[in-house]
């Protein structure tokens with residue numbers, strides 16, 4: 001099958017004609033929180049600046065590290081530099097810099113409303129057509145897990161009619177986007193800070209041989225910061241390292257990839273590698289990875305090769321495949337439906353081409369950023 005078939009299921013969620021946002025209540029809430037976290041300094045700063053200052057200066061102030069207010073020397077006013085950026089005017093005791101995705105009720109005492117405090121978060125990027133499979137997946141996760149569905153086809157309330165669990169999960173609906181697009185916008189590390197592990201899964205995974213609690217147990221036992229369940233060895237795998245191995249609990253290296261794919265046996269894709277179809281991240285790994293996701297590269301191709309940058313070396317000790325809990329990648333070919341025919345290219349081909357383009361682009365950006373960083377070190381330390 002080769003490289004062409006890697007993760008074809010991402011592609012069906014993309015289209016470039018105008019972004020149409022249809023968001024559920026949570027969209028607004030999450031966005032509101034993010035906005036609240038990010039912009040208070042802007043608003044306060046603007047309000048406190050003399051009226052005649054041009055707007056551009058007030059806005060650039062938000063990005064400045066040296067936004068020391070006039071009141072800084074006035075001890076009757078609050079200014080706490082160690083507060084989160086932008087919240088320096090608040091007494092530290094009132095600051096809630098992190099959130100969670102727990103549902104709350106509109107009445108009664110808030111202290112009594114949370115019967116469970118799930119420590120694990122599971123997200124699926126879904127279309128209504130795959131609902132039976134998602135039903136099977138969701139049932140694999142106990143109420144120790146918060147579940148979020150990202151809907152790429154705009155169909156949400158229909159799920160409530162069919163599945164009882166649907167009323168207790170979070171639905172986020174934005175048409176024709178990919179899971180990395182949703183993740184970047186809705187899963188900011190401060191928003192999901194409550195969760196020890198975050199599952200970011202596709203919709204076409206068979207979970208007959210998967211037990212979620214047992215998976216968590218394995219990941220903790222082996223100290224894996226980034227992991228995925230092994231793939232059914234009977235099926236075609238793009239990367240051999242993801243195939244299930246018998247008689248081991250987890251594995252992380254020593255693989256037999258196609259000729260030329262392994263330039264270094266301790267580096268991706270031959271070690272320290274998981275694919276982007278069913279990754280599971282620790283809180284710390286996610287905080288790092290979130291910063292590496294590019295806003296314009298929506299398919300996430302190439303991220304798998306860069307995951308190692310988010311863990312301590314040697315990366316293969318922190319990134320691995322769990323063999324005791326394994327899944328089946330079903331390669332459901334609903335690909336083209338989210339693309340658009342253009343320049344004689346089929347929708348499917350258009351999406352696929354963009355995947356490859358993004359992969360190359362991401363690789364270049366990482367390389368260049370790394371080079372720039374090391375170059376800047378030399379400039380700063382002339383003794384080198």
Ligand SMILES: *[C@@H]1O[C@H](CO)[C@@H](O)[C@H](O)[C@H]1NC(C)=O
Pocket residue numbers: 142143144213
């Ligand atoms: C949920 O987590 C608790 C605490 O870790 C554990 O005791 C319990 O067995 C879990 N529930 C299920 C259904 O596995």
